[in-house]
Each structure stands twice: as C-alpha cells, then as structure tokens.
Amino acid sequence: MTNRRKFLKKGCMAAAASTAFTIPNIANASEKEQNVWRELPQIKDEEFLWDWVRSEYSVSTSVANLNNGGVSPQPKVVQEVLAHYTREFNTIPSMHMWSKGDISNSVREQLAELAGCSPEEIAVNRNTTEAINTVIWGMNYNKGDEIILTEQDYTSVMNTWEEAEARYGVVLKWLSFELPIEDDEEIVEAYTSAITDKTKLVMITHVNNLNGNIMPVKKITAAVKKVNPDIKVLVDGAHAFAHINFKISDLGCDYYGTSLHKWLCSPFGTGMLYIKKSEIKNLWPLFTHEDPQSDDINKFNTFGTRNLPAELSIARAIYFHNTIGSERKEARLRYLKDYWITRVSDIPNVEIKTSMKPEYACALGSFSLKNMSDGEVAQKLYKNYHVHLTHKGDKTGKFHGMRVTPHIYTSTKELDWLVKGIQNLAKVQ
Ligand SMILES: Cc1ncc(COP(=O)(O)O)c(C=O)c1O
Known part of the structure; x- marks a missing residue:
C-alpha cells in the first residue's frame, strides 16, 4: 500500500477529534476529510506532506506556474466551499446577502487571530489596492505634509501617492534601495534620515514585488515612532501575510493592507485592511458611511453589494493554512x-x-x-x-x-x- 493510501485509510479510521483542529461547520467537510486533516500536522515526512498538499489543488500539470505572486490558486476545498455558497446564494440572493453576519464576523475573528490583533481592527475588502487607497484617501492633509516612500514600492501604490501629491499638495520624499538589500541599519537610517517636522506618514512595503526583499518593518516603525510618535506608518503587506510568519500587532504600524488571494489562497478578490484601534476614528472611510468619524471598523464595510460567497470562503482558506501551520x-x-x-x-x-x-x-x-x-x-x-x-x-x-x-x-x-x-x-x- 502506498504511503498516501495508508495515510488516507488511517485518516478514515482516525479516532475522536483533537479539539485543536475543529473544522468550521461552513466547511462541509466529510468525516473522512476531517480525519485526514486532523492528522496532517503530525506528518513527519516532508515530501509526502507536500505531495498531499499538491493533490489538494487543481493546478495545471503541463505548465509550471511560477507566478503565484500575481495571484494564487485556491485549494479544491476552498473552491468547493465557494461553489457551495454561490449555489446557496443563487436560490434567493437578497435573502442570503444580508443575513450572514455571524459567518462574516467569524471570518473577521479568524483573520484577526492569524494577524494577532482584534477583530475590531480588521476590515475585509477586495485587495491591497483597496486597502492602501482607503488609507491614502482617508487621511486629512495639509499642503506640504511629507510622505516617505521608496522607488521600489508597488507601481499602483506609487501612482496613488502621486495623485495625492497633485490633489492635496503633499510632498513625496523618495528613498531608493539597491536590491537586494541586507542591512537593517542602512534601511532604518534611510527612513529616519528623511524625517522632518513635516513628515506625516511613512510607507513601507513589507515584501516587495520585485525581488521579494523582506523589510525590517518592526525596526523601521520603532525608529520612526521614536523620532515622532505622531508619524503614521502604512504597510503594504500584499506579499507578506500568510507567506512569512509574523503578527501584524508585533510590527507597531498604524495600517496594514494585504491581499488574501495571494499567499492565503483565498478566493480571488478578497483582501484585508488592519487599522490600529486608536486610528479608526481619524480615518475617513473610502465609501460614505452615516457616521464617518466613528471609531467602529464597520464604517469601512459600506461598499455596497459585495461578493459575499468569496468573503465567507476565506474561513476555509484560513483553515487550510492553519492545518499546515505558518512556520x-x-x-x-x-x-x-x-x-x-x-x-x-x-x-x-x-x-x-x-x-x-x-x-x-x-x-x-x-x-x-x-x-x-x-x-x-x-x-x-x-x-x-x-x-x-x-x-x-x-x-x-x-x-x-x-x-x-x-x-x-x-x-x-x-x-x-x-x-x-x-x-x-x-x-x-
Ligand atoms: C507589493 C504589492 N502591493 C500591492 C499589490 C496589489 O495587489 P492587489 O492587486 O491584490 O490589490 C501588489 C500586487 O501584486 C503588490 O505586489
């Protein structure tokens, strides 16, 4: 019997559930699947484990897809949950669209747990682009306010800042790094030496999209806040969340935007914005809300009818991720x-x-x-x-x-x- 068959057979016969790996009800997982998944974290044979992981995807077998940085495929179980919700919603869409608050809250709680912060600090949205735009257009500026960013940030992020420069008269202070860069001191020094008494915000790309350079966000943020705690720190985490093992709450930043359809393998068009609790009231929502200056994270949730089946399916992607483990x-x-x-x-x-x-x-x-x-x-x-x-x-x-x-x-x-x-x-x- 092959390793895989032994594993699956063993999985089918596995005894009572370990409470640490509860399958969410919404996952519709079969008894057999649940048993297999509970056993996964204990597998010691790495190649066997990763073969199994691959079999959980429906990816091309004739082309090696090495552009997962663009957007990633979802495991079959996520596709199935998405199809399940899509079918359910299509019976009476308007009945389902506004009646799944409990599941949406549960998704936010699970994301918050993965990010190491409170669900009150998490807004689920479509992607990093939306998250970064929410922050850039949500701040109040005075003409001459300075923004520190780098020429290695993501193109559309740089474009958004250039638009803010044209519309509000903010001043962009560009840093430039020779890649790859492997010197924390040099990086931190570049950011801090650009600070003046007009600095409003520092933009950091956690993992850049060019060569994958990981930036020492925690060190940069600590150094910036040491100079002036009022300077805001915005992190573009499109390529970091669910890729490298960290908690947003450890970084000390004010805002963190990410796309869940990259490294978490959630449905296409799912993303997340973290806003430090104390900053929520200071940031205008991108789309109007009846109380735009409230300190309730839900004010960032008013972008009209949305792809709720995709958002609800994020839970299954988190489960898949957690089963393997971030580390x-x-x-x-x-x-x-x-x-x-x-x-x-x-x-x-x-x-x-x-x-x-x-x-x-x-x-x-x-x-x-x-x-x-x-x-x-x-x-x-x-x-x-x-x-x-x-x-x-x-x-x-x-x-x-x-x-x-x-x-x-x-x-x-x-x-x-x-x-x-x-x-x-x-x-x-
Ligand atoms: C560093 C970085 N920021 C932002 C984005 C935008 O992500 P999305 O298209 O999911 O909004 C990308 C996309 O690849 C990126 O690499």
Whole structure:
C-alpha cells in the first residue's frame, strides 16, 4: 500500500477529534476529510506532506506556474466551499446577502487571530489596492505634509501617492534601495534620515514585488515612532501575510493592507485592511458611511453589494493554512526558493537578485541572464520549458529581473524544468 493510501485509510479510521483542529461547520467537510486533516500536522515526512498538499489543488500539470505572486490558486476545498455558497446564494440572493453576519464576523475573528490583533481592527475588502487607497484617501492633509516612500514600492501604490501629491499638495520624499538589500541599519537610517517636522506618514512595503526583499518593518516603525510618535506608518503587506510568519500587532504600524488571494489562497478578490484601534476614528472611510468619524471598523464595510460567497470562503482558506501551520509553510516556501537558486547561481551569465539570507527573502526570488532580455527569457521559458513566470522592473530602471514565485503546491520537479531552462538559455550566444 502506498504511503498516501495508508495515510488516507488511517485518516478514515482516525479516532475522536483533537479539539485543536475543529473544522468550521461552513466547511462541509466529510468525516473522512476531517480525519485526514486532523492528522496532517503530525506528518513527519516532508515530501509526502507536500505531495498531499499538491493533490489538494487543481493546478495545471503541463505548465509550471511560477507566478503565484500575481495571484494564487485556491485549494479544491476552498473552491468547493465557494461553489457551495454561490449555489446557496443563487436560490434567493437578497435573502442570503444580508443575513450572514455571524459567518462574516467569524471570518473577521479568524483573520484577526492569524494577524494577532482584534477583530475590531480588521476590515475585509477586495485587495491591497483597496486597502492602501482607503488609507491614502482617508487621511486629512495639509499642503506640504511629507510622505516617505521608496522607488521600489508597488507601481499602483506609487501612482496613488502621486495623485495625492497633485490633489492635496503633499510632498513625496523618495528613498531608493539597491536590491537586494541586507542591512537593517542602512534601511532604518534611510527612513529616519528623511524625517522632518513635516513628515506625516511613512510607507513601507513589507515584501516587495520585485525581488521579494523582506523589510525590517518592526525596526523601521520603532525608529520612526521614536523620532515622532505622531508619524503614521502604512504597510503594504500584499506579499507578506500568510507567506512569512509574523503578527501584524508585533510590527507597531498604524495600517496594514494585504491581499488574501495571494499567499492565503483565498478566493480571488478578497483582501484585508488592519487599522490600529486608536486610528479608526481619524480615518475617513473610502465609501460614505452615516457616521464617518466613528471609531467602529464597520464604517469601512459600506461598499455596497459585495461578493459575499468569496468573503465567507476565506474561513476555509484560513483553515487550510492553519492545518499546515505558518512556520512550516514559510520553511517550505523558502526551501523551494533555495532549491532553484542553488542549482543555477554558479552558472555563467546567471545573476541572482534575491538575498539568500532567511531574514531578507522567502518564496519570491529573482534572476536575470546577461545574454538575454527578460522578455525573451520569459517567452522562451514558457514556450520551450512550460514554465510560466513574469519579469519586473522598478521605477528607476535600475532593477529588473525575472520573478519566480512558487507556492506550497509547487513540486521540485517543476522547479527542475525551470533550472533546465535557465541552464540552457544561459548558454545561448
Ligand atoms: C507589493 C504589492 N502591493 C500591492 C499589490 C496589489 O495587489 P492587489 O492587486 O491584490 O490589490 C501588489 C500586487 O501584486 C503588490 O505586489
């Protein structure tokens, strides 16, 4: 009997439930599935575990999808719960759309637990873009207020700040980092030395979308607040939440926006905004609310009829994530990045653009070839090696590279396709 069959059989026969792993009612999980899932955290055989995880996804078997940083697939169980809700809502949509408050609250509680904060500080929304826009357009500005940001932040985030500059006369103070950067002191010093008595807000990208550099958010925030506790800190956590193991509450920031359809593998178009409790009353909601200056997080929830089936299904994605565990997931993701990088880093013409130090990078990795443009590499990898990925560049044109983002369902066999492709393309004259 194969390991997998033994495991499933054992799972079916597993004894009474461990209370630590309760399946939410909404999950509609079968008895067999519940037993299997309860056993998962105890599995010691790593490759067996990750094979099983992969079998829980319905991903392509003919193309290696290494652009999970763009948006990630949902495990089958999340797709099933989403389909379940969609069917249920379609019986009488208006009856279901406004009658699921208890489940919505439970989703917020579970997100809050994962983020290490209070549900009163969590607004569920569509994505990081919405979260960041909520903060940028929700603040009161005086002409000349200064915002510190970097040229390596996400393009649409920089664009939003540039619009605020045009509309409100805020002054953008741009920092620029040479990537990869592996020096906390240098990073912190760059932010703090840009502070003046006009500084209103500091923007930090927790894990950037170019080379996956992890920023020391906690240290930057502590240093900024030491200079002036009134300066607000906004974190773009699109690539950090449910990827690296941390709690938002430990970072000391005022606002944290993230997308749940990336590393948490929630339904497409699900995101989250954390606002420190004491800051809620000071931030205007993006969409009007009857009491826009209230200190109730629900004022950020008034964006009209929404995709509630998708939001309710977030709970199932959290369950999937928690079953594996944040620490184990982070370790696997870093292993996958190290796996392909260590196999190509010594090849002539290959330039690795991501840190190999665990504190500065996890799943996202970047490389370029000296003998070929990024666009051509992407095209050839897809056409000849069945590898799908993307290439990125920063605002300054100083940084460019192929971005490789495996996820927990990625197999080392797929990474071997990438490695083979890089080996061959690096030889082209
Ligand atoms: C750093 C960063 N911020 C924000 C976003 C926007 O995310 P979304 O499209 O989910 O709103 C992305 C998207 O990849 C990103 O990489």
